[in-house]
Amino acid sequence: MANGAVLEDENEMVPPSKTVHEMALDGDEPPPRYFVKQSKFGLIDASPPLASIPTIDISLLSSNDDEELEKLRSALINSWGCFQAIGHGIPSSYLNKVRDVAREFFQLPKEEKKKCYRRSDNDSEGYGGDKILSEKQILDWSDRLSLKVLPQDERRLELWPETPTGFGGIIHEYSMKIKVIQDLLFKAIAKLLNLEENSFLNQFGERAILTARFNFYPPSPKPNQVLGLKPHSDKSGFTVLLQNEVEGLQILKDNMWFRVATIPHALVINVGDQMQIMSNGTIKSPVHRAVTNSEMLRISVSISNEAEKDKEIGPVDGLIDEKRPRLYRNVKNYAAINLECFQKGEVAIETVQV
Numbered sequence: 551m552a553n554g555a556v557l558e559d560e561n562e563m564v565p566p567s568k569t570v571h572e573m574a575l576d577g578d579e580p581p582p583r584y585f586v587k588q589s590k591f592g593l594i595d596a597s598p599p600l601a602s603i604p605t606i607d608i609s610l611l612s613s614n615d616d617e618e619l620e621k622l623r624s625a626l627i628n629s630w631g632c633f634q635a636i637g638h639g640i641p642s643s644y645l646n647k648v649r650d651v652a653r654e655f656f657q658l659p660k661e662e663k664k665k666c667y668r669r670s671d672n673d674s675e676g677y678g679g680d681k682i683l684s685e686k687q688i689l690d691w692s693d694r695l696s697l698k699v700l701p702q703d704e705r706r707l708e709l710w711p712e713t714p715t716g717f718g719g720i721i722h723e724y725s726m727k728i729k730v731i732q733d734l735l736f737k738a739i740a741k742l743l744n745l746e747e748n749s750f751l752n753q754f755g756e757r758a759i760l761t762a763r764f765n766f767y768p769p770s771p772k773p774n775q776v777l778g779l780k781p782h783s784d785k786s787g788f789t790v791l792l793q794n795e796v797e798g799l800q801i802l803k804d805n806m807w808f809r810v811a812t813i814p815h816a817l818v819i820n821v822g823d824q825m826q827i828m829s830n831g832t833i834k835s836p837v838h839r840a841v842t843n844s845e846m847l848r849i850s851v852s853i854s855n856e857a858e859k860d861k862e863i864g865p866v867d868g869l870i871d872e873k874r875p876r877l878y879r880n881v882k883n884y885a886a887i888n889l890e891c892f893q894k895g896e897v898a899i900e901t902v903q904v
């Protein structure tokens with residue numbers, strides 16, 4: 551996690567009394583703890599150039615289509631670490647259903663959403679605003695619902711929304727569809743790097759973690775001064791992001807921000823830190839953020855995978871040689887390392903370098 555935004559005055563570690571959605575509905579000015587005062591990434595620019603990330607038909611990857619594999623190489627190796635996936639086999643009508651239930655959940659009355667509230671301030675699951683992890687933290691102009699989907703016996707179903715009807719079933723079904731895509735990508739990348747097909751997949755283990763996160767970014771009265779989601783790299787293997795029609799995702803490359811387009815039937819695939827570690831830095835997890843706008847509601851749904859908590863992950867042997875020495879040590883429970891680093895304002899991936 552690249553903690554790029556730090557406040558000068560320390561805040562108490564108390565969560566705000568209103569959710570971002572409530573402040574937006576009431577027409578409140580964002581409180582000072584939401585303002586990005588100082589950032590190593592510079593000022594917020596809502597319209598930087600468009601990222602030239604490729605659109606890849608992932609149905610062609612399993613049939614070893616050379617052209618599509620080359621596109622994957624150009625997207626991931628010494629490049630963006632991000633691409634738009636089409637040919638994923640999920641009908642547009644189904645993607646719209648996921649977008650619809652997400653919006654319907656966030657627009658429920660407070661009393662209904664309260665059932666899904668995080669049970670404590672530092673709970674990573676459930677509904678709420680930015681989790682308060684440090685006194686210096688700048689808060690994000692967004693509300694979220696995070697739920698662990700796998701392992702299935704670790705689901706905290708008491709936090710899963712009962713309304714809109716069928717939401718739980720859709721979370722399950724959609725996440726399983728995305729898992730198939732993630733597994734296919736791990737195999738395609740292994741092939742691309744001349745590795746045994748399961749070199750990455752096996753590292754995730756039988757009880758790999760899959761998390762669904764619904765992000766709700768209401769219109770913001772100060773889009774140039776607050777961020778929807780602060781700069782970070784994902785702690786996952788891969789994150790698969792579904793956006794609504796409103797742009798907001800930005801990706802950092804060569805110290806410059808680029809906008810990621812919204813393509814209605816495409817899913818944005820982002821490399822996460824765990825893939826960077828396993829690929830010995832051959833593939834990098836991009837720093838990205840979400841900006842807000844003053845008029846439109848933005849919603850995104852991210853599905854991310856992580857290795858089983860107690861399983862050690864590390865660079866694949868075939869990617870370590872004299873020319874490419876090992877860059878990362880083997881690590882367990884990267885999520886905990888990531889969280890600790892966020893609290894200290896450190897970049898997690900840098901702390902696991904050898």
Ligand SMILES: O=C(O)CCC(=O)C(=O)O
Nearest residue numbers: 763765798799840850852
């Ligand atoms: O909403 C977005 O565009 C970004 C979401 C994201 O980066 C995340 O959930 O990790």
Ligand SMILES: [Fe+2]
Nearest residue numbers: 783784789838
């Ligand atoms: Fe992210």
